[in-house]
Amino acid sequence: MHDRPYWNRPVEELFVLLVSSAHGLESGSVRERLEQFGHNQLKERKKNAPLVLFLNQFRSSLVLILVFAAVISILTGEWIDAAIVMVIVIASAFLGFIQEYNASNAVEKLRSRVRLKINVLRDDIQQTILSEDVVPGDVVMLSAGSIIPADGVIIQSNDFFVNQAVLTGETFPVEKKPGQVAANSSLSGRTNCVFMGTNVRSGSALVLICETGSQSAFGQIAEKLTLRPPETDFERGIRRFGNLLTQVMMALVLVVFAINVILNKPPIDSLLFAVALAVGMAPELLPAIISITLSKGAQKMARSGVIVRRLESIENFGSMDVLCTDKTGTLTKGVVSLDGALDWQGNASEQVLRYAYLNAKFQSGLANPLDEAILRELPAGTENFIKTEEIPYDFIRKRLSIAVQDATSSNNKYTLLTKGALDNILNICTQIEMEGMHASLDETRRAALQQKFAEWSDQGFRVLGVAVKQVEPQAEYSVEVESGMTFAGFLLFFDPPKPDASQAVTDLTRLGVTLKVITGDNRRVALHVAQNTGLQITGVLTGAEMNQLHDEALWHQAEKVNLFAEVDPNQKERIISALRKMGHVVGYMGDGINDAPALHAADVSISVDTAVDVAKEAADFVLLEQSLSVLRQGIQEGRQTFANTLKYIYTTTSANFGNMFSMAGLSMFLPFLPLLAKQILLNNFLSDFPAMTIAADTVDPEMVEKPRRWNVTAIRNFMVLFGLISSVFDYLTFGVLLLVLNASEDQFRTGWFIESLLTELFILLVVRTSRPLFKSKPGFALWLSTLMVCIVALTLPYLPGIGSLFNFVPLPPVVMGVLLLILFFYIAANEFAKRVFFRRDTF
Numbered sequence: 091m092h093d094r095p096y097w098n099r100p101v102e103e104l105f106v107l108l109v110s111s112a113h114g115l116e117s118g119s120v121r122e123r124l125e126q127f128g129h130n131q132l133k134e135r136k137k138n139a140p141l142v143l144f145l146n147q148f149r150s151s152l153v154l155i156l157v158f159a160a161v162i163s164i165l166t167g168e169w170i171d172a173a174i175v176m177v178i179v180i181a182s183a184f185l186g187f188i189q190e191y192n193a194s195n196a197v198e199k200l201r202s203r204v205r206l207k208i209n210v211l212r213d214d215i216q217q218t219i220l221s222e223d224v225v226p227g228d229v230v231m232l233s234a235g236s237i238i239p240a241d242g243v244i245i246q247s248n249d250f251f252v253n254q255a256v257l258t259g260e261t262f263p264v265e266k267k268p269g270q271v272a273a274n275s276s277l278s279g280r281t282n283c284v285f286m287g288t289n290v291r292s293g294s295a296l297v298l299i300c301e302t303g304s305q306s307a308f309g310q311i312a313e314k315l316t317l318r319p320p321e322t323d324f325e326r327g328i329r330r331f332g333n334l335l336t337q338v339m340m341a342l343v344l345v346v347f348a349i350n351v352i353l354n355k356p357p358i359d360s361l362l363f364a365v366a367l368a369v370g371m372a373p374e375l376l377p378a379i380i381s382i383t384l385s386k387g388a389q390k391m392a393r394s395g396v397i398v399r400r401l402e403s404i405e406n407f408g409s410m411d412v413l414c415t416d417k418t419g420t421l422t423k424g425v426v427s428l429d430g431a432l433d434w435q436g437n438a439s440e441q442v443l444r445y446a447y448l449n450a451k452f453q454s455g456l457a458n459p460l461d462e463a464i465l466r467e468l469p470a471g472t473e474n475f476i477k478t479e480e481i482p483y484d485f486i487r488k489r490l491s492i493a494v495q496d497a498t499s500s501n502n503k504y505t506l507l508t509k510g511a512l513d514n515i516l517n518i519c520t521q522i523e524m525e526g527m528h529a530s531l532d533e534t535r536r537a538a539l540q541q542k543f544a545e546w547s548d549q550g551f552r553v554l555g556v557a558v559k560q561v562e563p564q565a566e567y568s569v570e571v572e573s574g575m576t577f578a579g580f581l582l583f584f585d586p587p588k589p590d591a592s593q594a595v596t597d598l599t600r601l602g603v604t605l606k607v608i609t610g611d612n613r614r615v616a617l618h619v620a621q622n623t624g625l626q627i628t629g630v631l632t633g634a635e636m637n638q639l640h641d642e643a644l645w646h647q648a649e650k651v652n653l654f655a656e657v658d659p660n661q662k663e664r665i666i667s668a669l670r671k672m673g674h675v676v677g678y679m680g681d682g683i684n685d686a687p688a689l690h691a692a693d694v695s696i697s698v699d700t701a702v703d704v705a706k707e708a709a710d711f712v713l714l715e716q717s718l719s720v721l722r723q724g725i726q727e728g729r730q731t732f733a734n735t736l737k738y739i740y741t742t743t744s745a746n747f748g749n750m751f752s753m754a755g756l757s758m759f760l761p762f763l764p765l766l767a768k769q770i771l772l773n774n775f776l777s778d779f780p781a782m783t784i785a786a787d788t789v790d791p792e793m794v795e796k797p798r799r800w801n802v803t804a805i806r807n808f809m810v811l812f813g814l815i816s817s818v819f820d821y822l823t824f825g826v827l828l829l830v831l832n833a834s835e836d837q838f839r840t841g842w843f844i845e846s847l848l849t850e851l852f853i854l855l856v857v858r859t860s861r862p863l864f865k866s867k868p869g870f871a872l873w874l875s876t877l878m879v880c881i882v883a884l885t886l887p888y889l890p891g892i893g894s895l896f897n898f899v900p901l902p903p904v905v906m907g908v909l910l911l912i913l914f915f916y917i918a919a920n921e922f923a924k925r926v927f928f929r930r931d932t933f
Contacts, residue, residue, distance in 0.1 A: 096301075097270070098270055101243060101268065104298055108226055109227060113213070114212045114213065114214060114228065115213075117212050120212070123225035127305075128303055129222045129223065132304060132309050140187075144187045206220070206706070207221065208220075208221050209231040211228075224239045225302060226299055226300055227299065229296055229297070230297045230298075231296060232294060232296075232297055233294040233454065234290050234291065236289065236290045238252070238285060238286060238287065239302075241284070241286055241299070241302075241305075241307055241308075242283065242284055242299040243283055243284075244283070246295065247268060247294070249482045251265050251292045252290055254277075254285060254288040257285055257288060257308060263292070265281070267282065269282045285308060286309065287306075289704040290704075292485075294454045294455055342754055346360075346754050347361055355762075359767070363763050363766070363767050364754075379782075381401075383731045383735055384402070390723075391723065394720055394723035394724065395715045395717075396713055397699075397711065399712060400710045403710035403711070406693050407677070407694050407711070408729035408732045408794075409732070409799045410675045410677040411797040412603065412606060412669050412674045412677065413604070413677040414607075414665065414678045414692070415606075415607060415678070416607070416680060416685075417609050417620065418585060419716040420718050421595075423586050424459065425585065427463050427466075428464055429551060429583060431467075431580075431581055431582075433580075434535075434538075434577065434580075436580070442579035442580070442581070443464075443469045444469050444471055445507050445578055445579075446464050446556055446581055448475055448494050449490065449507045449508070450465050451472070452480065453482070454480060459585075460554070463583060474497045475497070476497055477493070478494060479564070487510070487569060488511040489508055489510025489518075489572070490510060491508040491567075492506070492508075503561065504561050504562070505558060505559070506560075506571065507557075507558055508556070508558070508559075510554060511555070515555030515575075516555060518572045519557050519577040521577065522539075523558070528576055543580075546582055547612055547615045548618060549618065551582045551584055551615065552583040552611060553580055556577075556579050559576060585619075587619060587622050587623050590717070590718075591623040592623050596624065598721070600795070601725055601726070605625060607620055608657055608688075609657070610684075620653055627652060627653055628652045629647075630655060632656045636654075644664065644668045645668045646672075648665055648669050649669070649672050659684035659688075662680075663690075666691040675797065677692055681701035685705050689709055690708050695711070696713065696721070697712050699712055699713065699714050700716070711724065725794075729794040737858045738781055738784050740808060740857040740858075741781065741853060741857060743809040743813065744808070744816055744853050748813040751817060752816070753765060753842075756824055762835050765839055766839065769897070769898075773846060776879050776883065777850045777851065780875040781854070787869040788868065790859050807927070808927060811927055812857070815919055816849065816853075823842065823909070831908065836898070836899040837899055837901060840898045841901055841909055849913065851876050851883075857920070887900050887901060888900050
C-alpha cells in the first residue's frame, strides 16, 4: 500500500491486499500475521529492565563524585579504604535495586489484570480478543464507548461519531462514513478512517484494520514524544524537597572541602569526607521508599478489589476530601428490573412492552441495564419482526429509535419505535394512544402525563417514555424523522438501594470524605435514592439551573450542594473543575462514555472493570466490584502510603541531617576529620536497613482519619526544630568525648560512629508516630531490623579484623555508658519536642 495510501482505496481492493473479507480473517492466518507485524502495541521504555534499574541507583551526582574520589584514592595507593568505600556504595545500590525491582514487577502484574478487549469477526464469528492481538486485516466491531485499537477504514457505519481530539485537536466528535478520500488528505480530512487511541462517541461501525502498533498514526507520533502523565501534588512536593536538599548538599561539599584544604588536611581525604557527608544527608532511599510503599499499597488494594493503573495516584487517593459519583451501582445495586410497561393511564400494557422489547432487542449500540431488564420479559408477538434501520442513542436527544417491519404483514410501511427520557419523548409527540385510538396530545394531557411521572419518580422509579410512528420505507433515516409521533406509554424501572450503601456513606464521612452524587436522572428519583441510603442532602442543583450560573457562582454552589440531578456529560466536568477551584482534592467515579471528561478532570479517577473502554482508560483506579465500600480500603491505603513516606522524610531531616551538619562544623576546628569517609558510608549503609522496612510499618489510626496533603512549611519547621535538637546533642557528645573523657582520635571516631548511628535508629522510632514512643507499636520488620543494627553498632568495635578495617577501637565501659546516657536524654528531648510540633503543625 506504499504507492497509494489505504484511505484512498476502495474497501474491496483493501480486502484483496490484506487477504481478508467482510467475514473477517481466518483464525489460521492470525499467528502468521502476529509474527510478521508484531503485537498491536506501542514501543515503551523498558522501565523494569534489571540493568536500567540497577544503573539508576547511581544517578545521584554525589554518588558519582564519591566513586571518582575513590578511584583517585586507588591511584594514590589508598586502595584498601577506596575498596571499602566502593563495596559500601555498590551494596547500597544493590539493596535499592532489589527493593525497586520487586516492587515494580508486582505492580506490572496487577496492571495486567485490567486490559482492553475488542470485538472482532474471525471465521465469520464474533470473538472477543485482547486489543494487543489485533492484526492488519481484522474486521473490528465498534460501538459507543469503544477505544479504537488501531488504524483502519470504515466498511459500514450507523450514525458513527468519533472523538479524535487526542490526534487532531478537534473539539467536537467527527462523523465517519465509508468511502474514499484524496491521497494527500490530512488526518482530520480522512473521514473514512479511524485511528488508534481515539474513541467512539456514538453509533456503531465495522472497520477493516490496516495499520497496527508503531505503524499507526498515533504510534508514529508517540515514538517522537516522551509521554508522561502530569505530576500529582505529592510528586511535585517530593521533587521540590529533593531539589532543596540537593542544593544544600552541594554547597556543603564545596564549603567543607575548601575549609579542610585551607586547614592543610589531606585533599583526597577532605574530598571523600565532604562528599560522604553529603551522601549521608541525601534522601537517597526516598525514591525506593516511595516505590516500595506504593507497590505494597497497590497489592493490598488489589486484595480488596481495587486495581491501581497509575501508581503515583495512590497519594492523591489518600488526600481526596470530595468524592463525586453516579448513584447507579454505587448507592444502588445496579441490577435494574422492569417494574411495569404502562399505558397513559398507568395500566399494564402488553403493547407498550412489545414496543419496548423490539426497540431494546434490535439496538446495536452500547449495552445498558435498562435494555437488559426489558429483554428479560420476552413478550409474545415479537417473533416476526425484522430490523430495517436504527437511529442510535446520543446524550443530546436522549432517545433511541428503531425502524422495524412485520415480515408476515402485507403493510409495506415500517414502524418507528422510540424510547427515551420522558421529556425528550413528549417533545416529539403530537398524539397519544388511548384505548387503541389516537387523540391529540394537548396541554391538559401532557400535564396529566407529567403528574404521573412525578408520582412514580417520588417513589424511586426511573421512568422512560415510548413513542410510535408509521414511516415510509427508506434506506437510511435521519433524526428529523423523530417528529409527529404518538405517545404509547411508560416504562418503569427500579434499582433497589444497596444494603451496605448507608454504612459506606457513614464510613466515608468518618474518613473526612464528602460524598456528592451527580446523575442524569431527574431530581425526584435522585433525591429518593439518596435519602434512602442515608445521605444527608445539603442542597440540590439541576443541569438547567447550572446553565444559569456563571463559573464563579458555580464554585460556591458546588461547595454547598451534594446532589446534582438532570446533568449533561459536559456539566459533570464543570462540577469537578469548580470543586477543584475551591481547593478540594476531588475524586470521580464513573463507568460510562459520558463520564470520560469528568474522569480526566478529577484528581482521582475511578472506574469499574465492567466499564466502557474509554472510561477504564481514563481511570487511575479500576474496581473489580462497583461499591463504595471497597473505596474505603483504598482511601486508607493511600493515607498509609502518605504517612509512611513522611516517616522517612522526618528521619532524614532530623538526626541524619543534624548529625552531618554537626560533623561539618566540627571538622573546621578539629586537627583530624571527625569520621573517615568509609565510616560515614558504613553508618549510612547500616541505617538504610530499618528505613527499608518503613513501607510495611504500621500506621496509627489517627493518621488515616482525615485527608492529609503535602505541607512544605511543616517539613521545614520540622527540619529546623529536630535538626537543632540533634545538633545540640551532637556537640554535647563531642564535648564529653574530647573534654571530659579525653578520647583519642580513634576512640572519638568510634564513639561518635556508635552515637550517631543509634540516634538515627531511635529517632525513626520516635518520629514515626505522634503518640508517645511506647504507645505506638512499630511493625515487626522495623523492630527486628532496628534491633539487629543496634547489636552490630555496639559490637563492631570489638570484632577483631572487621573493627580495625574501619579504624574502630574498643571503648572503655565508662565511655559506652556515657554514650547510652546521652542517647536516653536525646530520645526524651525529641519526645517532648514532638508533642509541641504535632500540636502546632499538621498535615
